[in-house]
Amino acid sequence: MKIFKIKEFLKLEKNEIRSIFNDHVVVLPTETVYGLASKIDCEATIKKIFDVKGRPSDNPLIVHISSLEMLDELIVGKISKEYHLLIKNFWPGPLSLVFESKNTISKTIRGQSLNTLVVRMPKCPMLREIINIVGVPLAMPSANSSGKPSPTSVHHVIDDLKDSVPFYIDGGECESGLESTIFGIVDSKNIIFRPGAVTKEQLEKILDRQVEIKPNSQSFGKFVCPGMKYKHYSPAHPLYMFQNDNWKENMIKLRKEHEDWKIGILMHSSQRYDEICFDYSYNLGNNLKECAKNVYAGLRYLDKTCDAIFISEFPIQDEGLAIMDRLLKASSYIIR
Ligand code: TXA
Ligand code: MG
Numbered sequence: 001m002k003i004f005k006i007k008e009f010l011k012l013e014k015n016e017i018r019s020i021f022n023d024h025v026v027v028l029p030t031e032t033v034y035g036l037a038s039k040i041d042c043e044a045t046i047k048k049i050f051d052v053k054g055r056p057s058d059n060p061l062i063v064h065i066s067s068l069e070m071l072d073e074l075i076v077g078k079i080s081k082e083y084h085l086l087i088k089n090f091w092p093g094p095l096s097l098v099f100e101s102k103n104t105i106s107k108t109i110r111g112q113s114l115n116t117l118v119v120r121m122p123k124c125p126m127l128r129e130i131i132n133i134v135g136v137p138l139a140m141p142s143a144n145s146s147g148k149p150s151p152t153s154v155h156h157v158i159d160d161l162k163d164s165v166p167f168y169i170d171g172g173e174c175e176s177g178l179e180s181t182i183f184g185i186v187d188s189k190n191i192i193f194r195p196g197a198v199t200k201e202q203l204e205k206i207l208d209r210q211v212e213i214k215p216n217s218q219s220f221g222k223f224v225c226p227g228m229k230y231k232h233y234s235p236a237h238p239l240y241m242f243q244n245d246n247w248k249e250n251m252i253k254l255r256k257e258h259e260d261w262k263i264g265i266l267m268h269s270s271q272r273y274d275e276i277c278f279d280y281s282y283n284l285g286n287n288l289k290e291c292a293k294n295v296y297a298g299l300r301y302l303d304k305t306c307d308a309i310f311i312s313e314f315p316i317q318d319e320g321l322a323i324m325d326r327l328l329k330a331s332s333y334i335i336r
Pocket of ligand 1: 030032033034035036059060061062094096109110111114116117118140141142143178179180181182194
């Protein structure tokens, strides 16, 4: 495998960059999490993404673009005034929008039964430059092994995918650390299909209306978000999520019942942990933004040394909504 710093990668001849993407999947940094990329017009490398990640074949991929001209090549229908507003305010950035797909787009990308395509324009200018040089949008899921926490540094990806990927592009730590928000207006309803780095509050402010959050198991009209039905984001060791005001008593109780376990705590914000006897800790940060940035790194760090990971709940607001969405999916046990 070859690992390039993103700046070094961009010093290669343009033809060399193009020929790498013609034949291979490539790990790329984004502002949300690392992704595993393939050109959207290359069926062999798109299929390779599913092989390398161990991803179920009915879980479609988000398409990443570097310009609005690229969007025109992907979708049918006019862009609504609401989408124009969102694009103006959040692109380039961590907002993925649901569009009606041209039927020329591979069904391996958009799912066999879906006529939708989820598209975003990533924030990192160097990543957009790579897409620009390649000249074709990139399909790119998070670069973790399926089911594992998403990777927010290139080392996380190497831990998961090792030499099954020939090219790793290192852009340092991801800025927001949580995946993009997936939003769509479907049957006149404003729906968040996956909470993420752009918050519900930010969307509501720009659209000047309330938006709904799709419950995980529910499909919405003809639109479903297939990925949300799988177990996700999970460390190898059990994660215990403690909810409600009695979280600390419950942590202490479980600790006493399992004195032989090595317990790691993901600490956050104003919580105090002094009375709990634990073996390792990882401080996620002092506010929801910092916690969002660090939550996957914290899960991966404690997973290497602990038998069990404990965490108390976050408030369901701002980035807390997406953090709790991920942690509840990652949890083996929810203790109330
Ligand atoms: O921040 C992100 O969005 C990252 C970075 C790499 O850009 N990508 C990412 O991709 O999180 P992935 O594959 O890990 O998650 C994509 C989610 C899945 O739950 C998938 O089911 C849903 O988006 N999705 C993608 N295309 C879809 C489509 N056409 N229809 C329905 N759901 C779709
Ligand atoms: Mg993912």
